[in-house]
Amino acid sequence: MTGTGEITAEVLRAMALPDPQGGSKDHRGCALVVAGSPGVPGAALLAGTAALRAGAGKLQMAVPACAATALGIAVPEALVIGLPEAGDGDIDAAAAEAALARRTERADAVLVGPGMTEGEGATALTGALLAAAPSASFVLDAACLGDLTAHAEAVRARGGRLVITPHAGEMARLLDRSREAIEADPLEAARAAAGLLGVVAVMKGARTWVVAPDGAAWRYRGGGVGLATSGSGDVLAGIIAGLLARGAGPVQAALWGVYLHGEAGQRLARACGPIGFLARELPGEVPALLRAVAEEG
Secondary structure, eight states: OOEEEEEHHHHTTTTTOOTTTOOOTTTOOOOEOOOOOSSSTTTHHHHHHHHHHOOSSSSEEEEEEHHHHHHHHHHHTTTEEEBBTTTTTTTHHHHHHHHHHHHHOSEEEEEOOOOOOOOOHHHHHHHHHHHTTSEHHHHOOOTTTGGGGGGGHHHHHTTEEEEEEHHHHHHHHTTOOOOHHHHHHHHHHHHHHHHHHHHHEOOSSSSSSEEEETOOOOOOOOGGGGGGGGGGHHHHHHHHHHHHHTTTTHHHHHHHHHHHHHHHHHHHHHOOOOOOOOEEEEGHHHHHHHHHHHHHO
């Protein structure tokens, strides 16, 4: 079995991120965030802001039409696409595919899932976007994960350029196991998913595991209980998408993303207390953490 390592600043300095100096916003890439539902429109805001804070040069957010104007005002740095809605107000997968075709072709990284409603619509939209963006790296989160095996062939065809970010419940649905089984051995579950789909698996939990398609694994021990809060996972997915957009490889982006997210939580815990800080506060810590890792070297 392939061995394991720890996610530390020293490990990350050995896999430095692409140098942003002297480049235009196009040089740092475009992140497309497809997210949200009528009940959870803010997930797109959290993920999109995190992508920009991680260094993406451009941000596009595709959300249900009912939320587009508000999100465009809340994140003026982004181009916001209002997607057609089904009868329940969620994204209409078939209509959204056509609306997003040009956007996905031009994106460097595509994040799908935060705040979306689970079901056939999310599954169908995921499959369509995977087919529509052959050159982009992907992050799949939340609603996109439960039925991901339905698109196993399309996922494996991406050659490892895809990161999944499940918590225990989502991993249980993906692997058709009990949540208790996943929590009993999260590393084995992450390796099973990574091997089955040929992806980088970020197994979230009190201790987060990052597993490459070949089974190589890294553990992050930090973070703290304060990260167990609404929207925290949306921020993590957004950070990883932003790093992918600026040219990081999938394993590299996952390792850096997990570390930046966890250390942001540590900083806020020291400033505010161990619990009670908000997910929206995490992205603001990321630029200073990026600088700190580089300067400590």
